Amino acid sequence: MTPLVSLEFMGDTSGVTPLLQLSNLLVRREKQTVLHIESLFVESGDVLAIVGPNGAGKSTLFLVLARLLKADHGQVLFHGRPAESFHDLEYRRQIALVLQESLLMDMSVYENAAMGLRFRNKSGDEIHERVNHWLERLGIVHLSGRPARKLSGGEAQRVSLARAFVLQPDLLLLDEPFTSLDSPTRARLLEDLKSVLIETKMTTIFITHDLQETLKLATRMAVILDGRIEQSGVPQNVFDKPMNDRVARFLGR
Numbered sequence: 005m006t007p008l009v010s011l012e013f014m015g016d017t018s019g020v021t022p023l024l025q026l027s028n029l030l031v032r033r034e035k036q037t038v039l040h041i042e043s044l045f046v047e048s049g050d051v052l053a054i055v056g057p058n059g060a061g062k063s064t065l066f067l068v069l070a071r072l073l074k075a076d077h078g079q080v081l082f083h084g085r086p087a088e089s090f091h092d093l094e095y096r097r098q099i100a101l102v103l104q105e106s107l108l109m110d111m112s113v114y115e116n117a118a119m120g121l122r123f124r125n126k127s128g129d130e131i132h133e134r135v136n137h138w139l140e141r142l143g144i145v146h147l148s149g150r151p152a153r154k155l156s157g158g159e160a161q162r163v164s165l166a167r168a169f170v171l172q173p174d175l176l177l178l179d180e181p182f183t184s185l186d187s188p189t190r191a192r193l194l195e196d197l198k199s200v201l202i203e204t205k206m207t208t209i210f211i212t213h214d215l216q217e218t219l220k221l222a223t224r225m226a227v228i229l230d231g232r233i234e235q236s237g238v239p240q241n242v243f244d245k246p247m248n249d250r251v252a253r254f255l256g257r
Contacts, residue, residue, distance in 0.1 A: 021084040023048045023175065023207050024069075029078035031064050031231075039064045039231045041078075049205045053222035053239070055212055057254060061231035062211045066179050069209065071095055083174070097124065099175045100168035104183050106160035108152035113144065116152045117166045124171075138166040142196060158189035165197065169204070178210035182217065194220050215255065219243070227251050 026044035030037060039061040046052055054062050067073035068080070071092060080087040087095060100120075108116050114135060121131045139145040142162045147155065152163060161181055168176055182190045198221050201208060212218060218225050219239050226236040235247040246252035 020047070022046060022081075023050075023083065024209075025079075025081040025084075027079045027081075029068065029080065030076050031061075031068065031073070032076045037231060039068070039075075041065065041233060044226075044233075046207065046209065048207050049223075051201055051208045051210070051221055051223045053210055053212055053218040053225040054228055055215065055218050055225055055254075056228040057213060060228045062213075062228055063179065064231070065228070066177060066209075066211050069175075070099065070101055070177055097171075098173060099177060100171050100173035102161070102164045102168050102176070102178045102181045104180050106157075106164045108155075108160055108163060110151070110153055112148065113139070113150050113152050113155070113163050114148040116163055117170055120167060120171050134170045134172075135166070138169045141169075141200065142166050156189075157185050158193055161185065161193060162196075165200075169200070169206075174207065176206050176208040178208065180211055180213070182212075182214070197221065215243075227254060229254065 022045040024044070024046040026041050029039065029041040029044070031039040054065060056062050064073065068075050071087065082090065082095065082098070109119065117135045117139060118131050121134060126134075136145060136148075139148055142165055144159060144162045144166065147159060147163075152160065155163065164181065182193060185193065194217060200206075201221065208221075210217075210221065222239050224236065225239045225242055227234045227242065229250055235242055235251045242251075243255055243257070246255055246257050
């Protein structure tokens with residue numbers, strides 16, 4: 005078994021509580037360990053890419069962070085509090101998810117983007133302001149009245165992103181949202197998303213097997229192989245200096 009490398013994005017943490025902290029996180033399926041993260045710290049403003057091949061444990065980690073899967077052991081701290089001390093609704097209202105499939109409702113683009121705010125009982129004026137801002141920011145305001153089910157793949161994912169950003173979440177979780185897009189559409193969307201993340205400084209964790217997405221978006225990356233973190237750090241540093249042969253092979257080095 006390859007030695008486990010802790011993933012610590014602490015920087016200068018004197019007096020600062022990480023937004024997210026995982027300790028000795030363990031997930032088993034059919035008595036087999038599929039995920040074991042000894043230590044993970046994510047600071048406010050980080051854009052962390054979790055990269056690895058299919059079956060490495062990326063999606064399992066995503067499900068744990070989204071509170072859609074309960075770990076068998078370990079602790080997740082969110083804003084310095086144990087995640088289990090939050091009610092499900094309280095926790096989920098502080099995060100936003102964008103998945104591989106856009107999963108838009110059978111209603112207009114505007115109503116899809118506004119849906120989460122309506123659930124939060126925001127005023128009509130606030131909903132209108134936030135939704136129009138993000139539809140404009142993501143280049144789809146001209147589609148606001150169009151049925152969401154009649155959008156192209158790229159347009160649908162832009163609506164999904166708008167639906168997430170209007171919520172102003174503390175943590176944005178992206179699960180390979182660009183996988184099904186053609187290369188030109190993906191390139192344009194990545195460029196726009198990069199600009200938004202720099203502008204908003206929104207703490208983001210995104211799951212991907214695409215190394216170019218990592219270099220484009222991430223301020224930090226973690227290579228996960230067989231459920232364990234093999235190496236982490238600033239993306240270019242990881243690419244330039246793979247820690248071992250397994251990481252080098254995955255990175256194509």
